[in-house]
Amino acid sequence: MLERRTLLAATAASSLLAALRAPASAAPAAPGSEGARLTAIYERIYDMLVDQDPEFATALGLDKGDRAASKAKLADRSPAGIERGHDLYRTGLKELKTIDPAKLSGMDLVNYETFRDPWEHYVKAFDTFDYGLHSWPEPHPVTQLSGTYRSIPDFLVNQHSIANAADAEAYLSRCNDFAVQLDNETGRIKADHAAGIIPPDFVVDRTLALFDNIWKPAPDANILTTNLKTKTADIPGDWAKRCAAIVEGKIYPAMRRQAAELSAVRPRATHDAGVWRLPKGDEYYAYALRFATTTGMSAEEVHKLGLDRMAALTARADSIFKAQGMTKGSVAERMRELGKDPRFLYPNTDKGKADLIAKLNEQIQEMQRRLPEAFGRLPKAKCDIRRVPPEIEAGAPGGYYQIPALDGSRPGAYYINLRDTAENPSWTLPTLTYHEATPGHHHQIALAQEATGIPRLRRLPAYSVYTEGWGLYAEQLADEMGVYENDPWGQLGYLQSYMFRAARLVVDTGLHHYRWSREKAIAYYNDSLGTPEGSNVTEIERYCVWPGQATSYMVGQTRWVAIREKAKAALGDKFDLRDFHDTALSAGAMPIEVLAGVIDRWAAAQKA
Structure with a gap:
């Protein structure tokens, strides 16, 4: 999920400073340069990511125009779908290895450093662990905090916009797909459970209690139905009735199948809380x-x-x-x-x-x-x-x-x-x-x-x-x-x-x-x-x-403060808090040590 999980020179000093302080006005890399090649790689990966994940497209407001069809779909949570997500990183890493960082400077170098080492670690993990690497290190796909059963209703209510009948049809299509993805996920947890990847007993209990709460309302009172009814009040059609039928005939049964698998594995669950109990747990x-x-x-x-x-x-x-x-x-x-x-x-x-x-x-x-x-x-x-x-x-x-x-x-x-x-x-x-x-x-x-x-x-x-x-x-x-x-x-x-x-x-x-x-x-x-x-x-x-x-x-906060204080010590009276913040935020999210390098170069340029 996007909030916390995925994707993750003296002669150049003045141009680097400008690029870091105001990337909105930064000049693009020269055509044919190593920087231009790097940018092209990232643009392809971005498009592949958006095309592969319809929920991501909706989250960004990109489910329109050429991507309008994606609005009727959800992300594929089958093993094949997850493997395609892993292959995206493999593709990105393979292409990054064709870039010569010695030919990069300024923002191009920051762009390269942002993903090069992390993607190397991600791909190594994909080849090391047989579980828990959908979008981040999360050993169990279905818990009290994770799983399609809770993420998709929240997604459809808060992110799927409905302005016309086509949007409402897309919503119903996603409700149908919701049941499919629940079953895909149930297949994954069955395979995990067979391999001994079982959540702690208290996690299973908490999750089953949430299921009971979610399917407690009648289908016509489920949040998916009431949300659609509210959003289609001025759009002719029997939208709520059709949604309630999907909830009753497909979604609730798929949820019960998923809950049944958790109930079946509950006797095998232990009370041990840490991942050390899992295969290669310390490495994980x-x-x-x-x-x-x-x-x-x-x-x-x-x-x-x-x-x-x-x-x-x-x-x-x-x-x-x-x-x-x-x-x-x-x-x-x-x-x-x-x-x-x-x-x-x-x-x-x-x-x-x-x-x-x-x-x-x-x-x-x-x-x-x-x-x-x-x-x-x-x-x-x-x-x-x-x-x-x-x-x-x-x-x-x-x-x-x-x-x-x-x-x-x-x-x-x-x-x-x-x-x-x-x-x-x-x-x-x-x-x-x-x-x-x-x-x-x-x-x-x-x-x-x-x-x-x-x-x-x-x-x-x-x-x-x-x-x-x-x-x-x-x-x-x-x-x-x-x-x-x-x-x-x-x-x-x-x-x-x-x-x-x-x-x-x-x-x-x-x-x-x-x-x-x-x-x-x-x-x-x-x-x-x-x-x-x-x-x-x-x-x-x-x-x-x-x-x-x-x-x-807290690790991040201590590093942010240390990076700021190092720059203050280097610049003395020349340190400007507004410039520091604008520089650090304008360059986009990055590994914390890459941020340290960005600010070191900014401080050197300021001092010069």
Whole structure:
């Protein structure tokens, strides 16, 4: 999925600086040059990617014109379809090996470095592991957080636009294909289960409970049907009736077949939480860490970073609590007490949830006013705030971001999980908004999409360590911009967010490398963070099925800050924060060490 998963010289100094600071106006590589050949490779791979994945085309707003037929299809989740996805990387790597990097400079060199080494690691993993490499290291295709059963309804409701009868027919066609892809996926998990690739028992239980919730409504009350009914109110036709028939006759039966396979394998599931229990499990986790961080950091190094950051952040939070007169108990106990304070809780009602979202909109508007302090370029695309669909909120994370359509037909969206407003005290909300919306994910991803001086493939939100690292860096930036100047409670929310991400380093490596139990990881969160135990359980179970992914946030943030501070030290009074941000964001997402090289060259050009 696109948010967090896929794709992933003194004489040239002045031209490099211009290219990095404003790629929208960068000159194209000379025809016939090595840079032009590289760009042509990326453009072909991009077109192949869009043609191969109809959902990707819709996400980008490209299911029109010559690609209009793709709007009636879903991505192929059969083994053959997944292999075609792997072959795309093999093709890209083979073509990149024909490029001579010694003949590249400026943005062309950045473009080359962005994909060359990662694709090498991806292809090696495809040849090493027989499971868990659909779009990122995810050992089980169907869990409480992954699977067609939950992703396609969300996709059809929030991304499939309906303006006429042809769009409605395409929607129905996709509903038919939904059942096909469910069965394709069921075939995959059957093969995995036969090979001993079985989710932990608690994952199976959580997933089966979600299935029960999804098919509980009658077919005419299913979200797919009610969504189509709403969107076709002014389009003649028996759309809802036809959709309900597909839900009843095809989708629900396919879901029950998938759930039946999970139920059948449940007696064989163990309670072990880490991927070490799987074939080549230790190698798989090492790959997952490299995939997530784009570095060679070992599990031991990641674990230590988490412990060190937790100690420093806890001490900082302690000092703020003491300044506010809260001195008794551990920091986690005081966080827990603050989380239950009625002053900061929204009622767990429809009105309370509407008021919460209204407050988030106010926070975005206030941050928009401040952005010119830290950025020269601002995105054109807007960002909506939406509630995570109730059908999937039980297993969903607290918040996430959906990219805007390239043609402007759909804005970016920041989703917040409102299953229980007690999980979102008001003092925790600003930093989540700054992470998911602006100056976080929306700001960074929309700017990359709007750049025109880099290949289209480079405008995608690849590399979690860059995108999630930026999201977490954006939280720190908001603090540096003074948003909590008169709000110690909001600053505690920011620090708790950072503690939460630092703790992820500890528990992710704990689960998958040090062989912690699920319960030990939950206890660590309960003892360290003060967040509600229910949300802690959800988070720990997330790390069990998405190994390594959660490490990208804090690893990325520490690298973003280190890169900035190195540039500040090199430039002294010449350092300009706006230029730094514009340079780092204008070049598109990339491995974190490639970003370090970009900023090193920018700083050298600035100094000269």
